[in-house]
Amino acid sequence: MNNDQATVLKADFDRDGFVIIRNFVPMEQVNEICRRAEDVTRNQHRSDMFSNVTKGLERLDGYFSELLYRGKHVPVLETLLGRKPEPTTASFFTKNNNGQEVHPHSDALKGGVIWIALDKVCKENGCLHFLKGSHLREEEFKHLRAHEPTDLSDHPDLAEAAMDPGDTVFFRPTTVHWSGPNLDGSERRGFNCFYVGNQYKNMRKKKMVKQMEAVSQKA
Ligand SMILES: O=C(O)CCC(=O)C(=O)O
Ligand SMILES: [Fe+2]
Numbered sequence: 001m002n003n004d005q006a007t008v009l010k011a012d013f014d015r016d017g018f019v020i021i022r023n024f025v026p027m028e029q030v031n032e033i034c035r036r037a038e039d040v041t042r043n044q045h046r047s048d049m050f051s052n053v054t055k056g057l058e059r060l061d062g063y064f065s066e067l068l069y070r071g072k073h074v075p076v077l078e079t080l081l082g083r084k085p086e087p088t089t090a091s092f093f094t095k096n097n098n099g100q101e102v103h104p105h106s107d108a109l110k111g112g113v114i115w116i117a118l119d120k121v122c123k124e125n126g127c128l129h130f131l132k133g134s135h136l137r138e139e140e141f142k143h144l145r146a147h148e149p150t151d152l153s154d155h156p157d158l159a160e161a162a163m164d165p166g167d168t169v170f171f172r173p174t175t176v177h178w179s180g181p182n183l184d185g186s187e188r189r190g191f192n193c194f195y196v197g198n199q200y201k202n203m204r205k206k207k208m209v210k211q212m213e214a215v216s217q218k219a
Pocket of ligand 1: 102192
């Protein structure tokens with residue numbers, strides 16, 4: 001990516017809260033991600049609402065931790081964010097035709113996210129949708145939850161992210177996004193990397209602060 005391309009991408013990213021780079025990941029790598037993600041999720045038998053979402057791939061296969069930490073999307077995301085992305089986790093998203101909608105939500109307050117299409121994704125099989133510019137209106141959308149239906153299908157800022165395998169969307173975790181049902185039952189897989197800081201470290205820090213507060217209240 002040259003400087004002019006980076007400037008245009010960053011302007012779009014700053015305005016809309018997301019940007020799609022077409023053909024970003026070569027097909028060999030798309031196939032390898034699919035093969036490895038299918039391998040590590042094969043024996044999972046979950047029945048919860050988000051059984052189609054597997055986080056923590058980087059703990060199951062070193063290939064995914066390499067991608068999360070050193071994938072070629074990392075420097076691009078750094079340019080878009082204007083700061084070093086802080087890796088959190090890598091995830092695999094599948095979707096069959098039995099529901100499994102992810103309702104409108106934001107992921108976190110800070111950082112960035114990338115989502116690579118592993119199959120052709122379109123409105124019929126439940127591609128991602130974004131609300132353009134919603135990252136600039138956090139207050140208005142902060143009540144949204146991925147497990148609670150909210151109908152934004154007529155929203156004027158709606159953008160449908162139809163993508164081909166290898167296309168990659170870079171987005172702010174505060175940009176409202178969702179994915180509808182898979183109506184045609186075609187294969188619909190995506191791989192994402194969250195860069196929203198080390199949640200485990202943050203959790204430990206919060207726990208420590210609580211413990212210290214409890215101690216000082218007793219004293
Ligand atoms: O792929 C999906 O259905 C949802 C993806 C999503 O919410 C995310 O990548 O943060
Ligand atoms: Fe999300």
